[in-house]
Amino acid sequence: MTEPPSHPPAPPGPEGSSPIPAGPPPLLPPPVPGRAPLRLSPKVLLIQPVRMIPSLLLPLVGLLFVGGFSGKSYLWAAVGVGVTFAIAVVRWAIFSYEIVSDRLEIKRSLISRSVRTIPLERVRGVDVSTPPMHRLLGLAVLKIDTGASGDAEEGKLDGVTLEEAERLKSVLLRRTRAARAAAHSATASGETISPSASDGASPSVTAAGPAAPPRASGVAAEADREIISVPWTWLLYGPLSGAYLLTPFALAGGAVGLAFQWGDDLGFGRDAALTVGEWLWEHPYLLLAVVLLLVVAMPVVGGVMYAVFNWNFRLTSRDRYLVAERGLINRRSVSLEARRVRGYEIVEGLAERWAGVARVWAIVTGLGDTQTRGQLLPDVPRAVAFKVTGEAIGSYRAELRPHPPIARNRRLFRAIAPWLLPAAATALTALLTAEAAWWIAAVVALLLAGTGIPLGLDRYRSLGHGYDGVRLAVRSGSLRRSQAVVERRAVVGWHLRQTWFQRRAGVYTLTAGVGAGKGGYSAIDVSQSQAIGFPAEVTPEWLAPFMEKGK
């Protein structure tokens, strides 16, 4: 094999706004003429070793303690650091990317060679995030969403400078549009998309929009338009969302695990940790206090985490993309192609409904990692949520139709029965054994069954479905009520299901298959006329052949 182990760093070519200083220059054959592959920022070299430090630290500490402070252990430690750094250098050196006419090529070439080619017209969104280390060094991770299933199919550039990320983002998204426009209409002649260096180098976010050239396809280029900037006071709603509530427990668990692991390595051994555990076990009040402390810390820590992740949430409409930016430490910017947005899902927990706030996710076709990328709004007042989604995607204008009363009985039964059964069982055992503990268990189970009554009633109240001519909506749930609103054209099929119990009650579960988001959104326990009528109303042309024959 005469393959060059790496390409030398890129000279500032036509794409060349990249502020890459000459890295460690490998003495190698000259680059292929006419090509200017770009490297990640060499600063990323600092990140990889630092990231490896935790895994390196333990053997290192062990070495220092066990081997004493001899020169040898230092040597080993130095070798460890050196090897990780060398690996990072090699990884950096063999990785290059470039935009060649209408595609992005990501190359890894050492002895074997892998080239990932992403046609720009396939780019559906760009996700830029800055984890803490990257943030410190002024770097970013750029992920390119191609709508392919599986993470392996995505393009990922880990460690480009912030300016380069902005430049790439605007180039990728704009070229994507241009490629499509050229593909869809031949009128795109005379349109030149030049990745101007001044555009790319601008660190300001807002500079990218106005610089966009007017579209020949008749779509007026849109400047950055801020849809909403969530004020910091609304971050106080965070604890209501129930997100990150378990963080204190996770932290405590992690600390205990670490103590065990390190205890072994540092010499005081597992026994010491076990003795501490036993001692705690013998002082249950202390243990209880610790648990109580953790419980009290739940909303506080959860709220802080929420605030850190959703800090300064901004939703902007830029050049036919919806851009959501958020985060205090890891500033994340996700661009969603508006054309691919098929609807939205409004989610409210019980506490959130009490406070009148809601969260919103976008339903996007071919979007991987929907839970983090698809988030359109953090907790905001309901009215704002509806207004913003209406503005950004389109509002749903119709009443939700209630489901038949038999659905209420089913909701009630399903909320109560799971607790009634153990209540009966424990009560029976209590009668037989006459032990107080069983009575307590029975009473607790009965109380839980009692809470099932309002829960079941509320679940029934949540049920609903509707259609306003453009979008259909389904809603369900009580502890986590979610309403999905989906465009009619996104529906790819209907799935009707009836369990044996539902057959007895004469109700169905109707699922609209949607090629986006979760894949299907269900209307639970609809009556027979609704089960047939709703699909026939939304997509009359599909159901017509079957309507006359009857089911």
Add this chain to the structure above:
Amino acid sequence: MSPKAVRLWLAEALFGFVLLVGCSILVARWVGGSGWSWVPGWFADDPWLLPVVLGVLTTPFLIAEPFVRYAVHRWELSGDVVYTRSGFLTREWVFVPVSRIQTVDKAQGWVERLLGLATLEIRTASHAGSSTIKGLDYEVAAGLAEELARRAEELRDDAT
């Protein structure tokens, strides 16, 4: 559906039945012979009761399932919409418009090969909008797959 599908479902049900009873025999021997204190005396004495009871309870289902399924399962292609009905205890109806079909697969397990049957899997961008037709005659399945693929190509629409 092909009438031979009854045999397919019977074979599948039998396989499940044998598995269930076999596992219950193992569990019964294990628990019965363990001498654990929580095992009631009558069970420890006659551990073979478990597989027998299970077998008696599931036999009616074993016999009924193939015939019920044969009565329930239907498919139809009309007006460029594929309609399927399936189920035994839980009934399912699926409507898939041909214009939204992405792939059409036909598959044959070894039992199906013996019987000359095939399963047709019609996939769309959504799992809820995808449907599976089991127990078709192989020629019917092949013909339908061919036709669906051709029509889907003609009607292709890129909304999703």
